[in-house]
Amino acid sequence: MRKIEIKSLVSVFKVSNIEQSIAWYKSWLGEPDVIPMDGVAEYQLSSNSWLQLSCEEKDSIETSSIVVGVEDINQTKKTLDECSIKTSEIIDYEVVLVFDVFDIDGNKITFAKEV
Numbered sequence: 080m081r082k083i084e085i086k087s088l089v090s091v092f093k094v095s096n097i098e099q100s101i102a103w104y105k106s107w108l109g110e111p112d113v114i115p116m117d118g119v120a121e122y123q124l125s126s127n128s129w130l131q132l133s134c135e136e137k138d139s140i141e142t143s144s145i146v147v148g149v150e151d152i153n154q155t156k157k158t159l160d161e162c163s164i165k166t167s168e169i170i171d172y173e174v175v176l177v178f179d180v181f182d183i184d185g186n187k188i189t190f191a192k193e194v
Contacts, residue, residue: 087127090145092186097134103183104132107162144187152176152192 094100097118101111104122111120111132118134124147149155152169156178159166167179176192 087129089121089129089131090143091131091133092143092145092182092184093135093140094132094182094184094186095135095137095140096183097132099183100132100134104130107159107164140184142185142187144189146177146189146191149190149192152178152190155190155192 092100097120101120104111104120108122112123112129113121115121120132122130122132124130130145156166156169159180164180169176169178171194174194176194177189180188180190182188
């Protein structure tokens with residue numbers, strides 16, 4: 080039994096240039112849902128999950144990663160390919176199909192489809 084009920088999740092990616100990062104994410108996620116302050120942009124990925132881009136000095140950037148569950152892995156890959164987002168090949172781990180993309184700061188986004 081969980082002792083804390085989680086309502087939502089926000090993943091934070093540190094980026095070196097907020098404008099360039101917004102342009103990269105805009106190509107497949109559209110405009111940010113919220114720009115709460117200078118140097119920060121937020122995308123609502125689902126009803127209770129968010130991706131926040133937070134601008135940091137390039138020397139202090141550490142890369143992060145997230146796993147995003149999708150309904151149709153092939154269509155997701157095709158859509159990203161059509162948006163000129165470089166994608167890896169789909170890997171079949173028998174219980175899950177996955178592929179990766181990396182943003183312009185090296186943050187990894189893994190798309191996954193349970194099988």
